[in-house]
Amino acid sequence: MIFSTIIYFLIFPGLLFASIAGGFLSWFDRKVTAMVQFRKGPPVLQPFYDFLKLLLVKETILPAKGSPVVFMLMPILALVGATLACVFILLPALNITSGFNGDILVIFYLLNIPALAFILGALASGNPLASIGASRELKLIISYELTFLLILAAVIFKAGMRINLQEIIMAQADTSFIGSISGILLFIAAIFCLQAKLGYVPFDIAEAETEINHGSFIEYSGSAYALVILTKYILLFTLPVFIGTLLLGGLSFTGINIVYSLLKILAIVLLLILIRNTNPRLKIHQAMRFFFVWMNLLVIIAITLSIFGR
Amino acid sequence: MGIKTFCFKKSLWLFHFGGASCNNCDIEILDCLTPRYDVERFGMKLVGSIRHADVLLVNGSINRRDKERLLEIYHQAPKPILVVAIGTCGCTGGIFAEGNTFAGPVDKIIPVDAYIPGCPPKPEAIIAGIVKLLNK
Numbered sequence: 001m002i003f004s005t006i007i008y009f010l011i012f013p014g015l016l017f018a019s020i021a022g023g024f025l026s027w028f029d030r031k032v033t034a035m036v037q038f039r040k041g042p043p044v045l046q047p048f049y050d051f052l053k054l055l056l057v058k059e060t061i062l063p064a065k066g067s068p069v070v071f072m073l074m075p076i077l078a079l080v081g082a083t084l085a086c087v088f089i090l091l092p093a094l095n096i097t098s099g100f101n102g103d104i105l106v107i108f109y110l111l112n113i114p115a116l117a118f119i120l121g122a123l124a125s126g127n128p129l130a131s132i133g134a135s136r137e138l139k140l141i142i143s144y145e146l147t148f149l150l151i152l153a154a155v156i157f158k159a160g161m162r163i164n165l166q167e168i169i170m171a172q173a174d175t176s177f178i179g180s181i182s183g184i185l186l187f188i189a190a191i192f193c194l195q196a197k198l199g200y201v202p203f204d205i206a207e208a209e210t211e212i213n214h215g216s217f218i219e220y221s222g223s224a225y226a227l228v229i230l231t232k233y234i235l236l237f238t239l240p241v242f243i244g245t246l247l248l249g250g251l252s253f254t255g256i257n258i259v260y261s262l263l264k265i266l267a268i269v270l271l272l273i274l275i276r277n278t279n280p281r282l283k284i285h286q287a288m289r290f291f292f293v294w295m296n297l298l299v300i301i302a303i304t305l306s307i308f309g310r
Numbered sequence: 311m312g313i314k315t316f317c318f319k320k321s322l323w324l325f326h327f328g329g330a331s332c333n334n335c336d337i338e339i340l341d342c343l344t345p346r347y348d349v350e351r352f353g354m355k356l357v358g359s360i361r362h363a364d365v366l367l368v369n370g371s372i373n374r375r376d377k378e379r380l381l382e383i384y385h386q387a388p389k390p391i392l393v394v395a396i397g398t399c400g401c402t403g404g405i406f407a408e409g410n411t412f413a414g415p416v417d418k419i420i421p422v423d424a425y426i427p428g429c430p431p432k433p434e435a436i437i438a439g440i441v442k443l444l445n446k
Contacts, residue, residue: 039351040351041348041350042351049320049353050321056317058390209358219361
């Protein structure tokens with residue numbers, strides 16, 4: 001029992017599997033970005049070269065005027081949070097174990113841990129640009145989390161008040177939730193939430209490279225930064241899978257369904273990349289207004305529609 | 311070639327330090343990232359923070375004020391770091407070499423791994439210089 005739990009966490013569907021899948025998705029991201037800009041793009045294994053270089057070759061510098069312990073612990077916490085969320089999502093999604101009652105709320109909290117850990121790490125680094133990044137990230141969390149919670153509430157309502165991920169997948173056995181009007185509205189809002197959670201361009205306010213030099217991550221170097229980018233790879237895999245499970249009818253790895261599942265994940269990631277490449281960066285108050293007013297309105301309309309069975 | 315050297319050579323992240331430059335070399339460096347030359351093919355990308363950098367690109371003549379900044383940036387960088395002097399001003403000083411405020415070419419301040427002369431060097435020359443650096 002304990003042995004299988006360790007296997008679940010470390011190898012499949014946990015750390016190793018998620019980071020390899022996320023690495024390939026990250027390459028997909030860079031390649032599609034390059035193709036949009038008429039470039040050639042990096043080789044397939046590029047994300048792994050980046051990770052191994054940072055982990056094995058580069059020196060790790062600790063902040064002199066910050067708190068080194070918190071600074072070094074926070075990437076590990078972020079990695080653990082992302083991996084746990086990935087395990088809790090993939091175990092029911094791949095039908096390995098049935099999960100437990102209320103796991104959708106646990107996943108919601110676990111998906112918050114990486115962002116919060118990055119904020120703490122940035123504040124522990126003692127760099128003024130990092131603290132600007134941290135404060136922006138905090139405002140971004142405040143704005144998108146309510147929308148994300150409302151999306152979860154709508155999905156729970158559509159599934160007949162079930163808070164178990166596997167039962168939500170079961171409820172979509174005939175038609176997935178995106179087949180209704182409210183499902184499409186929820187999907188649009190969810191895509192923008194993902195964009196903000198991943199820190200992609202309309203909402204990359206917290207790590208604006210050209211403006212505050214990577215913001216929260218400005219002081220991270222070497223192996224600590226390797227863990228940061230590994231967390232990003234895992235989130236790039238986990239979040240599209242989560243949305244695919246909630247709205248697109250779940251994944252299945254038997255027979256021809258493998259192709260459909262992969263296409264679902266790739267389609268969601270492709271949508272994220274295209275939004276990323278065709279939009280400028282918002283200001284923080286624009287992003288907050290976007291989520292507080294428009295996205296919340298969209299999700300509330302979706303909930304109302306789903307009460308009337310649309 | 312061990313896995314460490316291989317990964318390092320496959321993913322060089324560039325940080326750009328412009329001294330008292332006339333901005334020609336800066337524009338030619340940016341040209342390398344455009345669709346026509348696209349150094350991301352080799353895994354290179356421009357980063358905003360020196361803590362993430364593997365290659366420090368220095369161009370422009372280094373005057374007395376730039377010297378302190380350059381030393382500070384060099385000490386802040388995580389080792390191993392490669393330094394590339396781009397343009398005549400970075401390599402030798404060019405027409406500013408005898409100026410009053412000139413503080414010496416880059417290799418008098420920090421160790422330099424590759425020189426790419428030219429005023430400004432063409433993007434092809436910059437890419438050729440970096441390929442030579444990788445094969446060294």
